Amino acid sequence: MPSDEGVLDRLVDWVHTTDVFKCVASWTLVPYWARRTPVKPLPGGPHPSFQHGDNVQCMMNLIMPLKVKSPIGRAEAALAIAKNKDAIYAGLNNVGTVHFARFVIVGDNICMFSVYDGDFTNYIRDFIATIGEVFNEVVKLVEGGKKVIPCEKNVEAFIQWVHEHDLYQVPDTATDFLRDQEDLKGDRAVSPVDDDLTLLPRKLVLQLRANANISLGSGYRAYPGFSVAQVRKHLKLGW
């Protein structure tokens, strides 16, 4: 019986590919399963590691929601960056471990995306030391930013605040985000376990409900494993 492709069967195969189904499921099934099988937000930033390759070209993806959610709020943020361009570039040169950094406005968020070498807290600490003032100007436009400025005086709180706005970085391999979920729950079981791999799609949906914005994998690198210092030295650009 089940081998025969009937009308109902074809209907079910088709229906779940439709936008209507996805919409209805988002409003009904997703909240239902989120209640039944809650998923905690996963922390942002790179996964901790002691290995050299993992400690160069790390990513930071800061998404900071603006207080004023309108073109005016966005313009304020754009101007804050524009008028401090020299300060930012000089600061980045001084930090010296940053491969790339850019500011982007997406929706009503001011975002800072960067690729840096070394430890995250040191990176932010260096930043505060070199362009703390600029950060204050940007952060004051952001929801909840007030409590951490001036950042030079609230270094630890500021670092924590930045960390909280840094996106969760989904591991490069499909099933490894399950390991992150298990880690967060303190589940370090080894074989044999009683998992259900077919739940992966649901776990992903619920994770994306908890972490609405994420970074997909650790990204492509043309020359993985090399620090800013090594690249500049090899290219004879001075250091």
Next chain:
Amino acid sequence: MVDTSTAKQLVQAIIDNLEQPVPGRRPVHTIGVGVKGEFVASDVACTYCIAEHFNGKPVRVSVRFSNGLGGVNQHDGWSDVRGMATRFHISGERGSDLIATTLGEFFVRNVDDFFEFSKIAKREKYERRPWWRKVWDLLQLKIPPRNPYPDETKNVDEGALRYANRHRFAQLGIFQVGLIGAPESYARASYHAVHTFWVTAPDGVRRPVRFSWQPVAGVRNTDPKAVPRDRYLFDELRDRLQRWPARFMLMMTIGEEGDALDDPTKPWPGTRIRVVMGTLTLLKVSEDQEADGERISFNPNRLAPGIEVSNDPILEARLGAYEVSREMRGGCPFKWR
């Protein structure tokens, strides 16, 4: 030392799970095609590895592309792992083999795992899931399993899933197999050798590495929603090579301390140093498929001086298993080192 009894059991475990035995043929990767080509190492390859085929001079190469499934029925369009076995012909009629598949990570860590997997992942009836069970899947936010292909009545999917549910180390490999699809061409897939090897540089430095082939034509799969075609890959390759050679870049990733050196189920992070070791140019589908597609026999442990195996137990097990299988099917013996 090759443990022949284990090797025989490994091959037998594969044979036992076939629809029908395939005497005189490979029990897995049965359907394949032999191709001739040439490999030229990159400028930097010789600074990482002293093996002869990395010295920059063009090296003659024999490649066998294959569908992963065992058995004589050809189903190019089915979702399946594909193989790319390569022999670099080095001086003295010797060879250095590199066997890779489209799967990035393997699903078992050692021989015991393999036997357990073979027991659990037996061929079972595979039927279209009834509509009401698909609805139940959707209500649970699961994706219903794919419908069987025409003619597909049995497969190992259910068993492999049961195995993955028991063992987290297997989940990545088995999940990837589920999504792998069918390539538009053998020349349009990436192939990974999975295990760690050690390469020796001219200054004596030994590095743990993993190899992958990347197609210059780019990776492209067929449309999974279209009705799969059973035979197109051989003709596609023949036509393609008559028009223009197909190229692959050999990428070598260098491991770091703490990376899994002896476990093919564990990926290395994408942040590891990656070196282009050279370019393979495939020139033509061999005219003598009996010799170059069937009797030719590869072994992942056949390595030119300068490349060595790691302690990966699967790599070690393959030494004997491939020899046993070669003997059983009357494959062509080939010089070691």
